Amino acid sequence: MVDRAGRPVDKGWLGNDRGQHEGTPLLTYISRQTNQRGRCCEKIFLVILAFVLVLGVTIGTYLLCVEGELKPPEKLSFVPRTEWSTRPSRLNVTNLFLPSQRVLLLQTNTKMCWNEIECSNELRDLQKENTEEMGEPDILYNFIVGGDGRVYEGRGWQYRSGFRDDDQDILAVALLGDFTYSPPNELQHKQLQAFLDDAVMRNNLVSCYRILVHDTRSRYLLDVAYDIEKKWSEKICVKKNKKTSHLTNRDA
Numbered sequence: 001m002v003d004r005a006g007r008p009v010d011k012g013w014l015g016n017d018r019g020q021h022e023g024t025p026l027l028t029y030i031s032r033q034t035n036q037r038g039r040c041c042e043k044i045f046l047v048i049l050a051f052v053l054v055l056g057v058t059i060g061t062y063l064l065c066v067e068g069e070l071k072p073p074e075k076l077s078f079v080p081r082t083e084w085s086t087r088p089s090r091l092n093v094t095n096l097f098l099p100s101q102r103v104l105l106l107q108t109n110t111k112m113c114w115n116e117i118e119c120s121n122e123l124r125d126l127q128k129e130n131t132e133e134m135g136e137p138d139i140l141y142n143f144i145v146g147g148d149g150r151v152y153e154g155r156g157w158q159y160r161s162g163f164r165d166d167d168q169d170i171l172a173v174a175l176l177g178d179f180t181y182s183p184p185n186e187l188q189h190k191q192l193q194a195f196l197d198d199a200v201m202r203n204n205l206v207s208c209y210r211i212l213v214h215d216t217r218s219r220y221l222l223d224v225a226y227d228i229e230k231k232w233s234e235k236i237c238v239k240k241n242k243k244t245s246h247l248t249n250r251d252a
Helices: 026-067 116-133 186-201 219-237
Strands: 100-107 143-145 151-153 170-175 205-213
Touching: 100 219, 116 151, 143 186, 151 186, 170 186, 186 205, 186 219, 205 219
Parallel strands: 100 170, 100 205, 143 170
Antiparallel strands: 143 151
């Protein structure tokens, strides 16, 4: 190939107006392609490595939870006694033995409540009934789960409940409302489970606790008790007998 003056021109090097080369040597092209592929492989390797690390952390966390025989509880919404009760505690009863071995599940047979104000009012009325009409020193329950998805402190962890005087290792937990004809709402169910999970983690409740139902007329309370105890018996305790124990009004 020659230019206009008849001088030979190398085919591999065609100069442009700026003195640069329009053509690229084959070796240079191959080298650039190799570098690009190398960088692409590095990116893929880093992505795979990151995925493996995340997967390893996830599996490790799961194994730790399984080894500890407990999953992290749902978020617990707790209301201390001082935030709802206007009466000082006048308890002169035996202390509650911790960790508790059994949970007595009850219903308060009161109206359902849907927020902290309503539930606090219901608890104050219930406390007044227990003390003034029944002659009890305080509200009967250790803890109460409201329809607003909050756990309210009653007698707490220090004192025995107002049920079954001969048993000092029973924790009395009530669902606020009447569930003879309708089940507790989802918030109550989840908060009850979260509260019990948290109690086990704090060593206030043994991991293989039993659930006793005070009023067997409410099949919905029986369902709640069975669901919770089944979880523990299957995933933790591996009990042979997975049936929930029940107490009648006379037994309690």
